[in-house]
Amino acid sequence: MIRVGIYGYGNLGRGIECAIKQNPDMELVAVFTRREPSSVKILTEGVSVYKTEEALNMTDKIDVMILCGGSAKDLPVQTPYLAKYFNVVDSFDTHAKIPEHFANVDKSCKESHKVGIISCGWDPGMFSLNRLYASCILPEGKDYTFWGKGVSQGHSDAIRRVDGVKNGKQYTIPVDKALDAVRSGVNPELTTREKHIRECFVVSEDGADLERIEKEIKEMPNYFADYDTTVHFISEEELIRDHSGIPHGGFVIRSGKTGWDKENNHIIEYSLKLDSNPEFTASAIVAYARACARLAGEGQYGAKTVFDIAPSYLSLLSGEEIRKNML
Amino acid sequence: MIRVGIYGYGNLGRGIECAIKQNPDMELVAVFTRREPSSVKILTEGVSVYKTEEALNMTDKIDVMILCGGSAKDLPVQTPYLAKYFNVVDSFDTHAKIPEHFANVDKSCKESHKVGIISCGWDPGMFSLNRLYASCILPEGKDYTFWGKGVSQGHSDAIRRVDGVKNGKQYTIPVDKALDAVRSGVNPELTTREKHIRECFVVSEDGADLERIEKEIKEMPNYFADYDTTVHFISEEELIRDHSGIPHGGFVIRSGKTGWDKENNHIIEYSLKLDSNPEFTASAIVAYARACARLAGEGQYGAKTVFDIAPSYLSLLSGEEIRKNML
Numbered sequence: 211m212i213r214v215g216i217y218g219y220g221n222l223g224r225g226i227e228c229a230i231k232q233n234p235d236m237e238l239v240a241v242f243t244r245r246e247p248s249s250v251k252i253l254t255e256g257v258s259v260y261k262t263e264e265a266l267n268m269t270d271k272i273d274v275m276i277l278c279g280g281s282a283k284d285l286p287v288q289t290p291y292l293a294k295y296f297n298v299v300d301s302f303d304t305h306a307k308i309p310e311h312f313a314n315v316d317k318s319c320k321e322s323h324k325v326g327i328i329s330c331g332w333d334p335g336m337f338s339l340n341r342l343y344a345s346c347i348l349p350e351g352k353d354y355t356f357w358g359k360g361v362s363q364g365h366s367d368a369i370r371r372v373d374g375v376k377n378g379k380q381y382t383i384p385v386d387k388a389l390d391a392v393r394s395g396v397n398p399e400l401t402t403r404e405k406h407i408r409e410c411f412v413v414s415e416d417g418a419d420l421e422r423i424e425k426e427i428k429e430m431p432n433y434f435a436d437y438d439t440t441v442h443f444i445s446e447e448e449l450i451r452d453h454s455g456i457p458h459g460g461f462v463i464r465s466g467k468t469g470w471d472k473e474n475n476h477i478i479e480y481s482l483k484l485d486s487n488p489e490f491t492a493s494a495i496v497a498y499a500r501a502c503a504r505l506a507g508e509g510q511y512g513a514k515t516v517f518d519i520a521p522s523y524l525s526l527l528s529g530e531e532i533r534k535n536m537l
Numbered sequence: 538m539i540r541v542g543i544y545g546y547g548n549l550g551r552g553i554e555c556a557i558k559q560n561p562d563m564e565l566v567a568v569f570t571r572r573e574p575s576s577v578k579i580l581t582e583g584v585s586v587y588k589t590e591e592a593l594n595m596t597d598k599i600d601v602m603i604l605c606g607g608s609a610k611d612l613p614v615q616t617p618y619l620a621k622y623f624n625v626v627d628s629f630d631t632h633a634k635i636p637e638h639f640a641n642v643d644k645s646c647k648e649s650h651k652v653g654i655i656s657c658g659w660d661p662g663m664f665s666l667n668r669l670y671a672s673c674i675l676p677e678g679k680d681y682t683f684w685g686k687g688v689s690q691g692h693s694d695a696i697r698r699v700d701g702v703k704n705g706k707q708y709t710i711p712v713d714k715a716l717d718a719v720r721s722g723v724n725p726e727l728t729t730r731e732k733h734i735r736e737c738f739v740v741s742e743d744g745a746d747l748e749r750i751e752k753e754i755k756e757m758p759n760y761f762a763d764y765d766t767t768v769h770f771i772s773e774e775e776l777i778r779d780h781s782g783i784p785h786g787g788f789v790i791r792s793g794k795t796g797w798d799k800e801n802n803h804i805i806e807y808s809l810k811l812d813s814n815p816e817f818t819a820s821a822i823v824a825y826a827r828a829c830a831r832l833a834g835e836g837q838y839g840a841k842t843v844f845d846i847a848p849s850y851l852s853l854l855s856g857e858e859i860r861k862n863m864l
Contacts, residue, residue: 231797305864309860312860339848342848343663343851345863346827346852347663348820468816468820470580474811474816475812476809478807480805481804481805481806482803482806485803486795486796486803489795489796489801490803493675494674515860517852517856520844521666524673524674525672533635533639533844536668537656537661
């Protein structure tokens with residue numbers, strides 16, 4: 211059994227807990243939280259919740275610690291720190307800071323003789339893998355990543371900060387026309403506006419100026435100004451009834467040429483359609499937690515990403531079984 | 538530079554030659570053929586064609602030998618044999634015999650201290666990878682593989698063996714309704730007939746009995762009897778004009794559940810749309826030839842499949858570069 215600890219219990223931590231239940235070689239041994247442990251109710255019977263400070267007392271009881279904090283403030287500190295004591299997996303997703311995060315985690319892991327897998331999930335994660343595989347197979351080509359339809363947490367937060375807004379959700383939606391152009395093999399140059407639209411569902415405060423709210427959202431720099439944005443005002447009940455889920459997904463498409471004179475075109479497309487973004491991310495992380503335990507068992511210490519890990523390490527099945535049944 | 542030899546020069550061998558041209562760290566050093574070498578014209582200037590028997594004289598000039606023979610008779614003998622002298626990559630695709638082939642190649646490689654990557658391409662190959670990744674992420678789910686639209690060489694050959702048939706091409710086509718059912722997440726049980734249809738374009742001999750030919754094709758066991766098959770009689774000119782390409786492709790879809798009570802559904806879909814089946818297969822093989830050379834350099838001898846190879850081994854770029862640009 212691979213003994214797993216969950217460090218941080220929000221949507222992602224809860225998703226990890228659910229994913230562990232689906233993997234018979236894994237066992238949840240502890241959940242760590244910054245909140246008062248008695249206030250945190252988890253789903254798994256017989257498993258205790260501890261304060262984060264208590265983690266270091268359990269280094270001999272946990273094979274892999276899965277970090278479920280945020281990329282902005284938590285993981286840059288927590289992952290390198292916990293990698294001094296545990297094999298760790300995180301879902302660090304600030305793309306621009308990955309090299310720095312990798313270096314920090316690698317340093318800890320090399321000193322502690324642990325394995326640290328960073329940036330697991332779907333983007334970074336499965337989308338990254340598909341960008342890599344596709345670009346290696348079709349070196350003369352072009353990559354496109356589209357996100358959605360799905361809820362963007364950052365953009366939903368931005369809406370909620372607008373004066374007069376009580377609540378709101380934002381969906382990122384890929385533009386069908388752009389997807390079709392990419393799939394046609396013409397390798398279009400696409401602007402930000404051409405690739406995605408943004409759809410907002412907003413609950414306003416009583417008596418708020420809806421026109422001003424809509425204008426303020428649509429013109430918000432970085433978040434909405436570069437996109438075609440639609441704003442729908444709805445009631446709180448409608449928001450709860452129709453927009454409580456956390457769906458997401460997207461497409462990674464590579465279009466490339468082969469042949470002596472580049473006469474043949476090929477389209478490689480990978481897509482995800484997810485009812486629950488955090489649960490899918492968690493499911494990918496848990497598969498890599500298995501790889502983490504195995505790599506540690508082999509003494510392959512250091513920081514790793516999905517690029518560094520042979521696919522067979524993710525599987526509960528033996529090499530013989532996967533060759534026989536999946537190759 | 539990775540020095541590559543091509544062993545067998547049909548559609549696949551020619552595709553390998555084209556793919557090498559797109560990879561600046563690779564160099565074609567020799568083509569080996571069972572035909573009279575002077576009768577084989579290749580595309581790359583300054584590269585010689587040799588008889589297959591001469592390969593063993595060039596063990597010090599070739600880093601990776603890519604085998605381009607057929608899976609029925611050539612590769613079961615050639616790959617284990619050449620793996621005694623070279624690092625090898627093949628595209629062995631008789632799924633049922635992969636375990637045996639793997640064992641034979643592994644034995645040779647372990648004795649010779651070489652690396653042998655078998656069953657590269659897209660199915661087996663990229664489709665296998667996607668079946669594995671998706672099943673590890675969504676253990677509670679179901680896999681579906683659809684092929685096409687594309688030319689099936691085996692079925693085209695079968696048509697041409699029917700009495701009164703001068704020439705013919707067969708397309709395997711996935712059924713849209715089945716694809717849609719899978720994508721909806723209902724995890725349907727699909728029969729062979731529900732998943733694919735077969736479309737045949739047939740050029741008949743003068744005065745042949747078209748009704749009998751059509752009946753014979755449609756009722757042919759193993760090949761057509763289990764499918765809804767359509768037969769179109771066309772002229773030789775039409776066949777050459779409209780059906781000379783070797784397109785193919787397909788879909789690997791996994792539909793799975795997550796959540797404490799399996800309340801959320803997820804669809805992972807990987808698809809290929811290929812103008813040239815052999816050139817795409819060759820492009821995947823060449824990426825794995827790079828991995829083969831690197832694994833050999835590290836002393837990781839033995840037989841491998843796509844499951845055993847970390848994605849970073851396929852890339853010309855460094856670990857830093859792929860983390861920075863693709864993660």
